[in-house]
Amino acid sequence: MPVYVYAVTLGDHPCRLDGVSGVGAGSAPLRTVPAGDLKAVVSDVHEEVGPRRRDLVAHQAVQDRLLEDGTPLPLQFGYTAPDDDAVRQVLKEQADLYLGALERVRGCVEYNVKASWDEEHILRRILEESPSARSLNEQIRAGTDDPRLALELGQYVADEVQQRHSDAAAGIIDTLVPLAREHAVHAPTGEDFLNLSLLVARGPDGEGALQVAHADLVGDGETGVEIRVAGPLPPYSFVG
Incomplete structure (x- = not known):
């Protein structure tokens, strides 16, 4: 059967x-x-x-x-x-x-870490911190007739969002990966810019340290980054 x-x-x-x-x-x-x-x-x-x-x-x-x-x-x-x-x-x-x-x-379990960035928050940060983006935005809001400015601003913002996502993902990885025995980076989906699996030892040295690190990462609410940790999970990402 x-x-x-x-x-x-x-x-x-x-x-x-x-x-x-x-x-x-x-x-x-x-x-x-x-x-x-x-x-x-x-x-x-x-x-x-x-x-x-x-x-x-x-x-x-x-x-x-x-x-x-x-x-x-x-x-x-x-x-x-x-x-x-x-x-x-x-x-x-x-x-x-x-x-x-x-x-x-x-002696290990898997934890999955996903991160996303609130779109309004990151766009506001870009306009606040980038003179070039702010200037383009002000010209557009003032009613410019040049259609190239909107395209230029859109491309600038897209590039800046991608770079900030990359930098934020690298920072999270650098913080969490040392706490794991192994890790695997997957392609993110939807609004996420990070999809990370960690093989973590059970107990305070592994799971406990991960929880502390996660709390530290999300402690600064001003970043606008949402970091979600799921686990403990069976180690699907580490059986190959």
């Missing part, structure tokens, strides 16, 4: 899965497939699993429960195998790879 695979853990992970439902319409019970020093967390599936909200939530709930007792290797949503034997065979064949990856994230 096909099985849905949620994560790989060390063989001594307790895998306390009581009360957690699996993906799929039937919500089949969760169980483990052991293989040497490893085991996989799986459930039977009777239909193709798609990115429905219920199944996405169920997938993440399993990862969160496993994370309570030790860092698992979370698989991306949608991974299935033909049966238990196929899962066991992969665990045996790739044992060194999985064990190395588990050692890499042992």
